[in-house]
Amino acid sequence: MAKIDDVAGLIRAIGERDYAKAKRYGTVMVANERGAGREKAAIQLERSLQTWGAENSKLVELPQAIKSMIYNPDKLNDLSEIWLSGDVKNAVDGFVIERQKTSVIRDARLAVRNRILLAGPPGNGKTTLAGAISNELNLPFYVLNLAEIVSSYMGKTSGNIGKIFEYAFLNQCVLFLDELDAIGKSRASGTDGSIREYSLIVNTLLTSLDRLPDTAVVIGATNLPDLLDPAIIRRFNLRLWLDNPSATEIENYVTVYMDTHSICFNRDFKQLIGQPWSKIEEYCIEQHRNLIIGKSGIGTTGWIGKPSNQP
Ligand SMILES: Nc1ncnc2c1ncn2[C@@H]1O[C@H](COP(=O)(O)OP(=O)(O)OP(=O)(O)O)[C@@H](O)[C@H]1O
Ligand SMILES: [Mg+2]
Incomplete structure (x- = not known):
């Protein structure tokens, strides 16, 4: 059953004619139903949300507060320009096809994957591939460099990550979390105060990943997957290793x-x-x-x- 707080929030938002907020509540309800294994209810709610026209799907501008933390590269590569090993190529092609056939997958009561983790040594195309996937899916590509955010906005980081995900809640996009290890790494080696802060960041990230509707795609990248919190790794339902070429x-x-x-x-x-x-x-x-x-x-x-x- 939908949580009473979400139902109340939805009714209030409609009363206030704040459709962005209403859509957010609807999206959260879908995620809750799906998370609780009630796929039929999740699909029913999702279909209702899909009736919202295009004018409602782009309700929110990139908020000023997070504009400085995200960038939106002008040029994205084509998937065909990236050399991928056979298995990785198959997995990427499969993911793209799956994203193009979401309704049949939902009809079969299966979850549509939307979280990819890219790992491997530097210079093997993690950033390029994330952009190319976004290009292929025809979705806006937003890059969030976690190392930069953590160092410049320490203390406010978890709140900012929450805001960025909230944006992704409402707008179909690909959110690219670059240098994801910045979190795990610093947590392991931080002082007492920073350990607390990093735990908060990891928790925010975990909750945000859990609640993210499958309309948004999150791609994380790291050169050092061993440093990542295992709970974060688990949240990614497609994990690809981009290795040096043979x-x-x-x-x-x-x-x-x-x-x-x-x-x-x-x-x-x-x-x-x-x-x-x-x-x-x-x-x-x-x-x-x-x-x-x-x-x-x-x-x-x-x-x-x-x-x-x-x-
Ligand atoms: N698999 C690939 N096929 C073709 N070109 C590639 C491939 N991987 C990397 N390149 C080239 O190398 C450049 C650097 O790649 P990219 O920045 O995507 O690597 P990365 O894995 O994100 O590296 P880092 O870990 O340092 O962030 C790309 O701009 C692209 O031109
Ligand atoms: Mg990169």
Whole structure:
């Protein structure tokens, strides 16, 4: 059964003609029903919410208070531009199809997944993939850098995270939580006061993730998943590991790069094995640039002139 506070809030909001608030109460009720295993009731409420026209679906502007904490990148990559290993590609394609067929999934009384965790070494496309998924789903992409938020808004962080999620409650979007480990890491190594603050942040995050309706998608990213609170990891219903490319993938990438640009450069890329995708891309661009200016040895992919005894 819907909670009496939510029902009262909904009635009050309608009385005040505050449709954004009313929609929020409706959304919370859906999440509560679903969380309690009453899928039939959740679907019924959800269908009622869907009758709200487009004019009601974009009721809330990005509030001023959270504008400075979120950014909305102008350019997003296409999914086809990102090289993914077979299993990860299948999972991403499956997720996109699932998001496009939400009503049949709900009809089958299954939950529609909306929380992805991306992990893996730096430079392997976590941020790029999150943006590309948003692009593919045709939803606005909001990036929230948790490391930045935690350091600049300490003390107010959990409240701010709550506000950001509240926005996602009401507006179909992809919310990207970058550097999710900033929370777990600092919790483990903080002082007494900060441990309390971080516990509060983790709790807010957990509650927000639990209550988030499946109309919004949350993608978290971390280079250090071992530092994450296990309860947070569990909240993500699709977990993808983006690894450094294999030797074969590097070879394929370099070959495709040369074919696409109708150029040919040094294919001795053993030095690239064990490096992330970002380095492979840089290597190709560097070779390409050297070909154009007719000069080799101008490196951009590492330190120039660094002594060999330096780590
Ligand atoms: N799988 C990939 N396929 C093609 N290009 C890639 C891939 N991964 C990364 N790149 C290239 O490397 C750049 C850096 O990737 P990105 O910033 O998405 O990595 P990241 O995993 O988010 O790194 P970090 O952990 O440092 O935030 C991208 O702009 C893209 O051009
Ligand atoms: Mg990133």
